[in-house]
Amino acid sequence: MSRKRLTQIFPWLLPWRKKQRRWFFYLKMRFDKRRYAKTLATDKTLPYQLFSSSCALYNHSTGFSMTYQENKVFNLKLVAKQMDGLLIYPGETFSFWQLARYADKHTPYKDGLTVENGKLTVSPGGGLCQMSNSLFWLFLHTPLTIIERHGHGVKEFPEPNNDEIKGVDATIAEGWLDLKVTNNTDNTYQIRISFDEAQITTSIYSLHHPQLRYEVNNGELHYWQQGDTIQEEIAVVRQAYDYDSHAPMGQELLYTNQCIITYQLPEGTIISRKEPTHEQVTTA
Numbered sequence: 001m002s003r004k005r006l007t008q009i010f011p012w013l014l015p016w017r018k019k020q021r022r023w024f025f026y027l028k029m030r031f032d033k034r035r036y037a038k039t040l041a042t043d044k045t046l047p048y049q050l051f052s053s054s055c056a057l058y059n060h061s062t063g064f065s066m067t068y069q070e071n072k073v074f075n076l077k078l079v080a081k082q083m084d085g086l087l088i089y090p091g092e093t094f095s096f097w098q099l100a101r102y103a104d105k106h107t108p109y110k111d112g113l114t115v116e117n118g119k120l121t122v123s124p125g126g127g128l129c130q131m132s133n134s135l136f137w138l139f140l141h142t143p144l145t146i147i148e149r150h151g152h153g154v155k156e157f158p159e160p161n162n163d164e165i166k167g168v169d170a171t172i173a174e175g176w177l178d179l180k181v182t183n184n185t186d187n188t189y190q191i192r193i194s195f196d197e198a199q200i201t202t203s204i205y206s207l208h209h210p211q212l213r214y215e216v217n218n219g220e221l222h223y224w225q226q227g228d229t230i231q232e233e234i235a236v237v238r239q240a241y242d243y244d245s246h247a248p249m250g251q252e253l254l255y256t257n258q259c260i261i262t263y264q265l266p267e268g269t270i271i272s273r274k275e276p277t278h279e280q281v282t283t284a
Contacts, residue, residue, distance in 0.1 A: 021175035021176065022174055024175075025175045025176070026101070029095065029098065034093045034182070035092045036094075036095050036098045037087065037088045037093065037094050037099075038086075038098070038099070039086070039087045039089070040084070040085045042084055042085035043085075045205055046087075046188065046190045046205035046206055046207050047206075047207070048206045048208070048209055049203060049205050050141060050142055050189075050206055050210055050213065051142065051203070051214070052201060052203035052204075053134065053137055053138065053202055054199045054201040054202075055130070055134060056198060056199055057069070057073050057130075057198060057199060057200055058073070058198070061157065062120070062157075064120075068111065068112050068113050068126065069113075071110035071127070072112040072113065072126060072130065073127075073195075074109075074110050075109050075112055075125055075126065075127050075128055076127060076128065076130060076195075076200060078103045078107060079099075079100045079103045079128055080131070081103065082099045082100055082102075082103045083099050083100075083131075083191055084194075085192065086190065086191045087190050088144070088181075088183045088188065088189045089183065090183055090184075090185060090186050090188065091182075092183050093180055093181065093182045093183070094139075094144075094180060094181045094182075094191075095178055095179070095180050096135070096178055096179040097172065097174055097178050100128070100174075101174075104124075104125065108124065109124040109126075111123065112124075112127035113127060114127070114129070115129075115156065120156055128172065129152075129169070129170070129171050129172060131200075132170045132171065132172045132179045133168075133169045133170055134202045135179060135191070136170035136179055137202075137216075138191070138204050139181045140168065140214070140216045140236075140238065140254065141204070141213070141214045142189065142204055143187075143212065144182065144183055144184075144189065145181060145182045145183075146180070146181050147180045147181065148179060149170050149179055149180075150171050150172075150177045151167065151169055151170070151171065151257050151258075151259060152169050152259055153259055153260060155260065155261055155262065157263060165216060165217065165218055165236075166218055166234045166257070167218070167234040167235075167236050167256075167257030167259075168216065168236060186208075187207055187208045187210070188207040188208075190205045190206075190207075191204055192204075192205065209243070210243045211243055212240045212242065212243055212249060213241050213242075213243050214238050214240055215239045215241065216236065216238050216239075216254070217236075217237055217238075218234055218236060218237070219234070219235030221233070221234045221235075222234075223261070223265065223269060223270065223271045223272065224273065225271055225272070225273055230261045230271060231259070231260060231261070232257075232258065232259050232261050233256060233257070233258050234256070235253060235256050235257075236253075236256070236257060237251055237252065238252055239251045240252075
């Protein structure tokens, strides 16, 4: 039997504990010797587009009031103001929370849906994971180096489309989990974020002509049972192409994503009884 956390025994300590965690979270970044990207340039866009992606703002399948979806969009637009136009210079690091820390300083977040302890619940700022998901998907299509990313430990819903790439989410939690990428190249990159009535679009541009473009797909997919839970394990692979000629330049395994599945899998899905193993994808 696992021991209860102190905040489970004394729930009144939880607000203090969260404040403490946030304080140490930012203090650690202050002294970690990284240069964090902070320069916003919304008046102009860099000349070369590497990748752009759009996704729906509203999810009609949560089972909750659509008010929370409206609130999520409100929250996303608040945090987008801190990131749209961001320049990531050589040697700089993008941190979601370094930029989003004061997004609600003058206008508070609204209550939105979020996952806590594997359960869908409501909290101020809920829905910001859609922004971190979109940005992570963007970064996977660049030569930027991902130094911190956390997948959701529990997946409550299947992907809306069967051909949607699995395992490319990035959850964030202030004081605990961040999304960070470092620019180890000699090029400068810029994030642009825009909204229309139905979609959010995230794009990334570079100052100098890129050498490569990237395509991200899934490799092997396995489901396996561990105790009373069903685990999903999916390989995420990336194919590089010459930016101009589109000639294939090699494929690599980026990572293998694991999460618990809480929804009913389609009839006939093969579920193993032990954890599968994956081999490294070879480079062409």
